[in-house]
Amino acid sequence: MSESPAVQKRHDQDSRSLSNRKGNIRTALVGNPNSGKTAIFNVMTGLNQKVSNYPGITVEKKHGYCSLSSGQRIELIDLPGTYSLTPESFDERIVAEQFLHWIHGENPPDVIISVVDASNLNRNLYLTSQLTDLGIPVVVALNMMDRARRKDRRIDMSELKSRFGLAAVVPMTATNREGFDELKSAIIQAGQSPAPDSSSLPFAIPLKPAEQLLPVADFFEKSVGYSSRLAWAQALRLVARSSVYDLYASSTLNGARLNRDQLGDLNSLRETAIQNLNGEDLDPQSLEASLRYQWVDTQLEESRERILEALHGTSRSETVDNILTHRWSGPLIFVSLLYFIFQSIFTWATVPMHWIEAGFSALANGTLNIMPPGMVRSLLVEGVIGGVGSIMVFLPQILILVFFLTLMEDSGYMSRVAFMLDRFMTKIGLHGKSVLPLMSGYACAIPAVMATRTINSWKERLNTILIIPLMSCSARLPVYALMIGAFIPQKKVMGIFSLQGLTLIGMYFLGTGTAIIMAKIFSKYIKARGESSFVMELPPYRMPLMRSVIRQVYIRGKAFVTNAGKIILAISIVLWFLATFPRTDPGDMPANSNPIHTSFAGKIGHTIEPVIEPLGFDWKIGIGLITSFAAREVLVSTMATIYNVQESGEGAVNLTEAMRNDTDPQTGLPRYSPLVAISLMVFFVYAAQCMATFAIVKNETNSWKWPLFMMAYMTGLAYVASLVVYQGGQLLGFG
Amino acid sequence: MRRLKRYRKRLRRNRGSRSRVTSTSYSDGATDTRIANITQLSPGDTAVIRSTAGNKELKARLLEMGLLPGTLFRFIKSAPFQGPVILKIRDYYVSIRWADAANIEVEIAP
Numbered sequence: 001m002s003e004s005p006a007v008q009k010r011h012d013q014d015s016r017s018l019s020n021r022k023g024n025i026r027t028a029l030v031g032n033p034n035s036g037k038t039a040i041f042n043v044m045t046g047l048n049q050k051v052s053n054y055p056g057i058t059v060e061k062k063h064g065y066c067s068l069s070s071g072q073r074i075e076l077i078d079l080p081g082t083y084s085l086t087p088e089s090f091d092e093r094i095v096a097e098q099f100l101h102w103i104h105g106e107n108p109p110d111v112i113i114s115v116v117d118a119s120n121l122n123r124n125l126y127l128t129s130q131l132t133d134l135g136i137p138v139v140v141a142l143n144m145m146d147r148a149r150r151k152d153r154r155i156d157m158s159e160l161k162s163r164f165g166l167a168a169v170v171p172m173t174a175t176n177r178e179g180f181d182e183l184k185s186a187i188i189q190a191g192q193s194p195a196p197d198s199s200s201l202p203f204a205i206p207l208k209p210a211e212q213l214l215p216v217a218d219f220f221e222k223s224v225g226y227s228s229r230l231a232w233a234q235a236l237r238l239v240a241r242s243s244v245y246d247l248y249a250s251s252t253l254n255g256a257r258l259n260r261d262q263l264g265d266l267n268s269l270r271e272t273a274i275q276n277l278n279g280e281d282l283d284p285q286s287l288e289a290s291l292r293y294q295w296v297d298t299q300l301e302e303s304r305e306r307i308l309e310a311l312h313g314t315s316r317s318e319t320v321d322n323i324l325t326h327r328w329s330g331p332l333i334f335v336s337l338l339y340f341i342f343q344s345i346f347t348w349a350t351v352p353m354h355w356i357e358a359g360f361s362a363l364a365n366g367t368l369n370i371m372p373p374g375m376v377r378s379l380l381v382e383g384v385i386g387g388v389g390s391i392m393v394f395l396p397q398i399l400i401l402v403f404f405l406t407l408m409e410d411s412g413y414m415s416r417v418a419f420m421l422d423r424f425m426t427k428i429g430l431h432g433k434s435v436l437p438l439m440s441g442y443a444c445a446i447p448a449v450m451a452t453r454t455i456n457s458w459k460e461r462l463n464t465i466l467i468i469p470l471m472s473c474s475a476r477l478p479v480y481a482l483m484i485g486a487f488i489p490q491k492k493v494m495g496i497f498s499l500q501g502l503t504l505i506g507m508y509f510l511g512t513g514t515a516i517i518m519a520k521i522f523s524k525y526i527k528a529r530g531e532s533s534f535v536m537e538l539p540p541y542r543m544p545l546m547r548s549v550i551r552q553v554y555i556r557g558k559a560f561v562t563n564a565g566k567i568i569l570a571i572s573i574v575l576w577f578l579a580t581f582p583r584t585d586p587g588d589m590p591a592n593s594n595p596i597h598t599s600f601a602g603k604i605g606h607t608i609e610p611v612i613e614p615l616g617f618d619w620k621i622g623i624g625l626i627t628s629f630a631a632r633e634v635l636v637s638t639m640a641t642i643y644n645v646q647e648s649g650e651g652a653v654n655l656t657e658a659m660r661n662d663t664d665p666q667t668g669l670p671r672y673s674p675l676v677a678i679s680l681m682v683f684f685v686y687a688a689q690c691m692a693t694f695a696i697v698k699n700e701t702n703s704w705k706w707p708l709f710m711m712a713y714m715t716g717l718a719y720v721a722s723l724v725v726y727q728g729g730q731l732l733g734f735g
Numbered sequence: 736m737r738r739l740k741r742y743r744k745r746l747r748r749n750r751g752s753r754s755r756v757t758s759t760s761y762s763d764g765a766t767d768t769r770i771a772n773i774t775q776l777s778p779g780d781t782a783v784i785r786s787t788a789g790n791k792e793l794k795a796r797l798l799e800m801g802l803l804p805g806t807l808f809r810f811i812k813s814a815p816f817q818g819p820v821i822l823k824i825r826d827y828y829v830s831i832r833w834a835d836a837a838n839i840e841v842e843i844a845p
Contacts, residue, residue, distance in 0.1 A: 084799040088792055120826040123801045151826075241795050285791060289798035304807075311781060311809040311823055318811065318828070327815040419830040423818035432819065432832070456792070533793040534819060534832035535800065 023072045025191045026107070029141075030095065030131060031115030032124050033081030034539045036143040038062075039174040039548075040115060040183075041078040048555055049078065051548055053412040054436060055537045056081060056454035059091045061098065066184070074187055077109070080453075083123070084289075085130050086241040089456035093243070100247050103134065103230065111167070111190045112138045113183075118148035118155060118171070119540075125296050126289075129164060133233040135198040137167040137190040141183055146173045147540070151310075163299045165196040175545055198227035203295035205232065209287055212276040213239070216269045223262060236288035238266075239274050317412070317540040325416045334417060341404045342505050345477070347498075349396040356396070360389030361654070379576055382644035387572025388565070390640035390655055391633050394478040395560060401474055402443050402556040403549065410544035414439070415536060422534050428516050429523020431460040432534045438464065438515070441471030442508070443556065445693045449700055457532035463522050465700060466710055469693055470515040472508050472685060474560070475632040479684045480507050482636050486656040487677035503678075511685045514717070568637050571627050575601060575638055579645040596646050615683065615719070616676040616726040628689050635684075675734045679726040686721055688714035769843040773820055773836040776810035782841040783807055789838035801825045802839070 029037040033055035042049055045064030050057060062078040079098060080091035087093040102108035114131050116124040131138050140160070148155065157169045167190035172179025205213065213235045220231035237244045248258060248266060258266065277284045323329055364385045371377040408414050414436050422432025430438075433455045441448040448468045455461040472480070484500050491499040578601035596602050604626070605619030612622050620642050624635040636655070643658040662671040688694075694707040701707070776782060784806050787794045801824065802808075808824035817833040831839075 083796075086795060086799070088796055122825050123827065126799070126801065241792075285795050286798050286803075289795075290803055293798075293801060293803050307807055308781070310826055311807060318823075321811075321821075325812075325814070325821075330814075415830075419819050419821065420814055422830075422832060423814060423816055426832070432830075456796075530792060531790045533790055533796065533835045534830070535793070535796050535835065536830045537800070538821065538828040538830055540828075 024075050025072065025111060025187060026075045026077075026109040027111045027113050027187055028077040028079060028098075028109040029113050029115055030079055030127070031081060031141075031143075032083055032117065032120075032127060033537065035081065035115045035117045035124060036174045037081065037115045038078055040113070040141060040143065040172075040180075041076055043174060043177055043180055044074070044076055044184075048551055050552060050555075052406075052409040052414075053539050053542050053544075054409050054414045055539060056091060056433075057409070057451075059094075059450055059453040061094060068184060068188070070188075072188070074184065076113075082127065084127060085244075086237050086288075087243050087247070088241075090453040090461075093247070096244070096247055097251070099134070100251055102136070103226070103234075104251070108134075108136060110136070111187050112136050113141050113187065114138050114166075115141045115143055117144050118142045119144050119151055119153065121153075121155070122293070122296055122300060122302075125164065125300070126293060128166075129202065129292060129296060130233065132165050132196045133198075133201070133230050135195045135227055135230065137193055137195055138165075139167050139183070139186050139190045140164075140169045141174075141179075142169055142171045143174050145171045145178070146176065151313075165202065167193050167196075198229045201229050201232050203291050205236075205287075205291060208280055209277060209282050212273050212280065212282075216266075216273050219266060219269055223265075224258065233288075235273075236291075238270050239277060239284035240288055241285070245270055315540065317538075320541050321416065321538075324413065325420055330416075330420050334420065337408075339505070341401070342508060343501050344404075345397050345400050345504070347501070348400055352396040353393050356393050357389075360385060360392065364389070378580070378645075379573065383572045383576030383641055384569065386640045386644040386653065387575070387637035388569055390637050391478060391568050392561070394481060394633070394636075395557060397477050397481065398443075398474040398560055399553050399557050401477070403553050405439060405443055406549045406552040407544050408439070409436070410542070410549060412539045412541045415538050418536060419538065426532075426534075428520045429460065429463050429526075430519050431455050431457065431464070431532065432536065434460065434464040437468060438471055438512075441468040441473060444473050444475070445469050445471070445690065446696050449693070449696045452700070457528070457530060459523070459526050459528040460532055462526055462701060462706065463519055465697055466522055466706065467515040467519050469688060469690070469710065469714060470511045470518065470686065472511045473632070473690075474556075475690070476507075476684050478633045478636045480504055480681055482639075482655065482659075483677040483681050486659045487672065487674040503681075507681050507685055510682065514686070518713070563631065567630050568634055571630060571634050572637050572641050575623070575627060575641045576645060578604070579642055596642065599645075601642070614727065615722040616673075616679045617683075618671060621680060625683075625687075625689075630691060632684060632689050673734075675726060675729040678729070679722045682725050683718045683722040686714055686718035688718075771841060771843060773810065773822070773831070773839045773841055774813070774817075774833055776841070776843070778810060778812045780810045780843055781807065782810065782843045785840045785842050787839050790835070793835050793838070797831075797839070800829065802829075807844070 029041055031037050034053065034057075036051075038049050038051045038058050041047070041062065041064060042051060044066040046066075047062075047064045049062055058078060058080045060080065064076045064078070066074040066076060068074065077098075079095045082092040082095045085096050085099055087096040112131050112134070114128040116128060128138065128140060142155070142157075155171075157171065160166070161169045168186035170179055170183045170186050172183060213232070216235040216238060217228075217231045220226045220234050221228055224231075226234065234244075238248075245267065249263060251258070274284050277287070324333060364381050367377065367381050367385065371380070408417075417439075418432040418435045421435050425432055425434055434452070437448045437451040437455075440451055445468050448471070449465050452461045452464045452468075455464060481504075484503050488500050488503050493499050493502060579596055579599050581599060597606070601623050602619065605623040608622045608626070609617075609619045612625065617625070620639060621635075623642065624638040627638045628635040639659065640653070640655045643653045643655060643662075647653050647658070659672055660670070663669060664671050688711045694711065697707040697710060698704060770785065771782075773782075784802055784804050786804055787797055787802070806824060808822045811821040811823055811828065813820040813833065819830045819832050820836045821828055821830050823829075
């Protein structure tokens with residue numbers, strides 16, 4: 001094995017130096033899941049990344065800057081949480097991959113901020129000690145000091161600093177914004193301080209395993225140019241998990257560091273080492289973990305008494321869990337909670353919805369009064385205000401839904417739901433960790449699909465992704481709400497339940513129930529890669545921080561409004577043109593007919609009408625089905641625009657009234673019945689109408705196969721289910 | 736009828752696993768330590784991890800999270816129908832699937 005000058009050179013070139021970076025200090029936040037990296041990131045950068053009380057809420061890399069009074073800037077990278085540098089799930093792989101890039105001299109940070117949960121030292125410091133192997137100064141942000149203090153846990157900061165070879169230890173509580181000034185000055189100082197000792201690992205590897213690992217460590221040191229400490233650390237990891245070798249392999253494929261020959265050498269060295277270790281009855285997987293944990297435990301000098309005391313102390317969380325995760329009351333509470341949330345979406349939102357409706361109606365009438373009649377006024381009132389306004393009405397409902405979901409996550413309840421449902425989830429081919437993605441699917445499929453990254457088995461992750469779009473997302477809510485509000489009578493069932501609320505819950509149940517069935521079916525056909533397991537930390541319950549809950553609700557609300565502002569506005573305008581042109585002189589029209597039929601939109605709608613007629617849909621809904629492919633809620637604005645153009649010049653149309661009063665010109669009967677409304681809602685429960693979801697599924701599964709499959713199965717389901725509902729309903733004499 | 740069969744099967748399985756709980760006396764004879772797997776513990780039991788068998792990935796994951804041989808922990812509870820178990824270990828609570836926990840052999844502290 002010869003020395004590789006190219007690798008060596010690049011390594012030197014990119015080595016850490018402050019002067020050539022224009023005063024920017026590059027830092028990376030690394031830590032265990034749920035240790036508070038993102039909370040620190042948000043306070044430092046003033047950005048609004050999602051923080052929560054659920055392990056693994058950050059599943060991608062995020063960048064931000066923090067300006068200092070000196071004019072310098074701290075660049076921050078927020079990485080997903082991980083327990084170690086030997087990755088298992090996809091989000092952990094992101095961190096390990098990032099590390100390999102740094103090791104190989106690709107933009108390494110000047111300082112690593114290791115975020116440590118002070119109330120849980122040993123496990124957090126295990127990762128910290130791995131970080132110090134890199135030869136980059138490490139600042140420990142000792143977060144959640146409030147919790148450690150409450151547990152009466154005393155920590156000697158200077159001991160910690162010297163024993164672990166850290167640049168600084170900063171006690172802080174990110175949620176109270178405590179300790180940030182200290183952290184910033186520690187980062188500045190660390191940026192100028194020397195790197196940690198890189199001559200050897202802090203712990204000794206016993207002779208026998210060391211002998212077997214020597215060739216691997218030698219290879220890393222001589223051929224790749226690692227420091228001695230890093231070489232041994234990587235050797236330990238390489239034999240522990242095959243994923244570490246895979247990282248080397250994929251980084252080669254991406255045109256970087258190791259060439260093919262070197263990679264081949266590495267693989268054969270690895271296999272020999274594993275074989276020899278096994279031959280000596282030494283377990284290669286547990287080597288690093290046991291040596292390092294032993295070392296960490298020794299450094300912390302915890303007495304058996306303290307450990308036992310800590311184990312037997314019943315925390316508040318445990319007391320709460322006696323009820324919330326109790327074998328019988330636990331699931332019962334969960335189901336009632338869901339019912340409460342969906343019921344409140346309908347009841348609490350009514351008042352603000354009326355305000356918004358009244359506001360837009362006043363706006364439309366005002367515009368009608370101010371502007372002279374003509375094309376521009378018509379476009380504004382019928383296209384813009386009518387289209388966008390019809391969607392904005394549903395903002396309160398979406399905010400309420402997001403509010404409750406955020407509360408469940410931030411309080412720490414969501415991981416308990418994963419615990420309670422893992423058994424059921426595995427029965428249907430999913431995973432306990434599928435619960436959070438599926439629940440967030442009620443808000444929006446896009447973050448939900450990304451959240452599946454924490455599921456460590458590919459089969460269950462893919463299965464979860466495939467059924468997420470069946471969870472009724474908030475974009476369907478406007479469609480359901482419109483149809484229910486217009487066609488489902490306001491009656492009470494059994495005295496207490498409102499029929500409208502029950503219908504809504506029914507739609508959610510239909511989607512969720514079908515998701516369960518589909519998951520069971522898919523699990524029979526998706527091939528497994530590796531075995532599945534469920535190990536999940538249950539974070540302590542925490543009073544949700546209103547600041548962060550409100551921020552989360554605000555972010556979703558803003559996204560919804562901007563979405564309405566962009567896609568819906570654009571589609572409403574285009575649609576207005578299509579529905580208005582070509583203009584036909586009303587004199588040339590047969591009586592009882594409207595020029596909209598001969599417009600472009602009318603022609604398109606009438607063309608597809610035969611296909612959707614068996615489902616009970618007419619040409620107007622047909623246009624809506626096409627436009628709603630951009631986003632589901634567009635159906636509502638489409639219907640609004642069409643009715644506005646149809647009733648042109650008579651002020652803003654109330655969509656609910658318009659749909660209720662729409663009559664078939666030939667028969668004189670109402671065009672839409674409750675049966676049509678249900679058929680349409682069922683169609684929307686299943687139909688694959690969201691471009692953005694397909695883009696993200698393509699991205700996450702890295703193929704076209706799965707998004708196309710998803711589209712096919714969902715469209716098929718939608719058509720068949722609606723057909724059954726409408727035709728079956730007619731046979732039974734409804735509608 | 737089928738349900739009865741299934742019930743009998745479960746009963747047999749349970750009996751089988753119980754019998755694996757063996758008593759060992761150490762040379763000093765003073766302490767009596769029971770060896771079991773995690774799923775056989777009762778709520779409130781304190782035990783020490785002895786070894787982890789089975790799935791490689793799982794083993795590595797458990798080690799990284801600090802579930803090493805020699806580590807003390809307390810068994811909190813398990814979800815019904817052989818759902819996951821909850822342990823308190825190293826100042827935190829962790830939930831492990833029943834089948835995975837069955838691979839972890841422990842020694843119950845006297």
